[in-house]
Amino acid sequence: MSKFGRILLYAILIILGLLIGAYTAWTGSAKIPSAEVGQRVFVGEWTADYSIGTSATDPKTRAMVARRGLLALPRSEAVYFTRTTDSDGQALREGCAYAMTGSTQMGSLWWSVTLYDQDDFLPRDAGNYSITVDQFEAAKDFSVSISKNGDLSTRNSGAFDLTLRLYKPSDWVISEPARLALPAVKRLTCEDGS
Amino acid sequence: MKHRIIPAVVFLLSIYIGYHATLSKVPNVMMKGAYERLSAGATPINDFSVPRMITDKNQTIVRPSPDLAYSVCLIDLSQGPIWVRGGKTEGYGSLTIFDMKSDVVIVKDLSDKNFTVKRSVLIGEGGFDVHGDKAIALIRRYAPNLESFERIKLEAKEDYCGPVKNQN
Numbered sequence: 142m143s144k145f146g147r148i149l150l151y152a153i154l155i156i157l158g159l160l161i162g163a164y165t166a167w168t169g170s171a172k173i174p175s176a177e178v179g180q181r182v183f184v185g186e187w188t189a190d191y192s193i194g195t196s197a198t199d200p201k202t203r204a205m206v207a208r209r210g211l212l213a214l215p216r217s218e219a220v221y222f223t224r225t226t227d228s229d230g231q232a233l234r235e236g237c238a239y240a241m242t243g244s245t246q247m248g249s250l251w252w253s254v255t256l257y258d259q260d261d262f263l264p265r266d267a268g269n270y271s272i273t274v275d276q277f278e279a280a281k282d283f284s285v286s287i288s289k290n291g292d293l294s295t296r297n298s299g300a301f302d303l304t305l306r307l308y309k310p311s312d313w314v315i316s317e318p319a320r321l322a323l324p325a326v327k328r329l330t331c332e333d334g335s
Numbered sequence: 336m337k338h339r340i341i342p343a344v345v346f347l348l349s350i351y352i353g354y355h356a357t358l359s360k361v362p363n364v365m366m367k368g369a370y371e372r373l374s375a376g377a378t379p380i381n382d383f384s385v386p387r388m389i390t391d392k393n394q395t396i397v398r399p400s401p402d403l404a405y406s407v408c409l410i411d412l413s414q415g416p417i418w419v420r421g422g423k424t425e426g427y428g429s430l431t432i433f434d435m436k437s438d439v440v441i442v443k444d445l446s447d448k449n450f451t452v453k454r455s456v457l458i459g460e461g462g463f464d465v466h467g468d469k470a471i472a473l474i475r476r477y478a479p480n481l482e483s484f485e486r487i488k489l490e491a492k493e494d495y496c497g498p499v500k501n502q503n
Contacts, residue, residue, distance in 0.1 A: 154342055158349020165350075166357035204361035207437045211365050211396055212473055215439050218429050250427060251477065253402045261397040263390065270391065271401045275479050306400065308427055308477075309444075 170204035182318045186230070186326070187222040187305060191315065209261060216315055222305040227328040233302060235295045237331040238288035241303075243324030245277050250309035254324070256287070259299040267294040287326070362437040369396055370435070370469060374409055381417055383408045383494045386487050388478060402479055404487045408472040408496035415498065416459030419472045421445045422493025423454065425486060427477035432458060434465040445474070457499070472496055 142150070180191040193206050193213045206213065213221060226232055227239060241254070255271040258264040269292055277283045285292035287303075295301055305323060313320060372395045378384045386404040387393070399405075410417050410432075421430035421443060428445030440463050443454055456463055458470060474494060478484045 150342060151345055154346040155349045158346045159353035159356075162350040162353025162355075163357040166354045166361070170358065170361050200355065200358045203437070204358045207362040207365040208397075210398060211369055211437060212431075212433055212471065213398075214429065214431060214475075215442060218431075218442055218444075253400065255398075255400060255402075257398055262394055263399065263401060265391050267391060273402050273479050304398065 166204065170201070171208045182220075182222075184222065184318055184321045184323045186224045186226050186228065187323045188224070189220050189222045189318070191216050191220065191318075193221065216310070219306050219308045220310050220314060222307070222323060223302055224305075224326065225300075225302045227326045229328060231328060232300055233326070234300050234331075235289070235298045236333060237295075238286065238291065238329045239326050240284060240329055241287055241293070241324050241326045242284045243282065244322050245274055245280055245283050247274075247305075247307055247323065248311040248314040248321060249307035251275065252308065253306050254293070255304050255306070256293045256295065256298060256301055257304060258297065258301055264294070264296060264298040264301070267296040267298065269294045283324075363435055366433070366435045366437050366471070370409060370471060372396075373407055373471075378407050378409055380409045380411050381497050383472070383474065383491070383496045386474075386476065386478075386484070386491045388484060400475075402477065403475045404478040404484055404491075406474040406476075406491055406494055410458055410465070410470040410472055410496065412459040412465070412468040412470070416457055416462055417497060418455065418457055418495065418499045420455035420493070420495040421474050422490045424476045424490050426483060427475075428490075429475050430454065430456075431473050431475070432456065432463065432465065433471045433473065435467050435469050440465055440470065445476070455495075 182189040182191055190206065192202055193210055193215065210221065251274050253271055253273040256264065263270045272285055272292060287293045287295060289296045307314060376395055383406045386406045388404055389399040389401050408419065419430065419432065421428065424445045426446060430443040430445055432440040434440050441456055445454055458465060476487045478487055
């Protein structure tokens with residue numbers, strides 16, 4: 142190979158390598174973090190990252206938080222639990238109806254559950270995309286429907302997820318998250334009969 | 336053999352460098368994008384925006400909470416330090432300052448009933464370092480209904496984000 146040919150080959154390899162590396166980092170950071178990233182906490186199907194809002198995390202965690210939780214509060218103010226699957230481990234999707242049940246007492250000053258579409262935004266024209274503890278007043282337990290016309294609307298959401306925010310969490314929520322009893326999400330029916 | 340190993344090593348090294356260089360820049364890129372989108376959406380520089388509820392029609396940042404009223408100040412320190420204060424709130428409220436790497440520089444509880452928490456901070460020279468000349472101040476207040484949102488609009492009149500000499 143001529144000298145020019147070798148230079149051209151290395152230039153192509155370097156540019157291609159940099160592009161592949163950049164693409165992998167950019168797309169990978171948009172995914173929900175896996176168990177080995179950050180300070181992952183698992184409570185049933187719900188997962189949280191307690192390292193949100195801190196600077197002491199690794200670059201991968203920081204990138205993931207920036208992509209999926211920009212301007213999020215640190216854990217002293219709020220913890221964010223997300224789930225993408227129902228209680229049977231099946232992906233949550235627009236064409237199905239679900240029932241979410243649980244205790245209104247979740248170790249925090251107040252809490253909310255918000256439904257986000259597959260692009261991490263509130264679904265367009267869905268209407269009911271959030272519930273808060275105040276809707277259940279003094280009730281000990283709660284139950285809501287999740288469907289196109291439900292208490293939480295799945296309209297235009299595609300493959301959606303649910304985010305549970307616990308504001309001003311008690312100390313034990315941080316130190317012993319396994320004690321948390323978070324809501325169950327049971328699939329009832331699907332439009333395609335599955 | 337050598338003719339194949341060296342190009343392969345160069346290629347893999349390039350992937351590694353591209354991956355880690357991009358990963359380290361993601362927080363800055365996302366914050367810069369958010370700052371620019373908010374600025375283009377008429378969020379003021381060195382002044383708090385009026386509180387607003389986030390809906391599916393006006394969302395600019397991923398995963399917003401529709402149960403909160405947000406007031407945003409885009410901080411620009413190029414003319415000197417900036418004083419930021421969050422007015423007290425009856426329900427849940429917090430003031431958070433983010434640097435352009437998306438790190439929380441400081442968070443203040445605005446719902447402290449005993450007023451033991453100082454609700455104002457100095458950003459820039461002589462105060463908190465945000466590692467650059469830009470930052471974002473964000474006030475969240477719990478607004479589960481229209482009635483509480485009307486109350487919040489009054490509470491927000493105590494919010495301040497601007498030059499030290501004008502703060503009062």
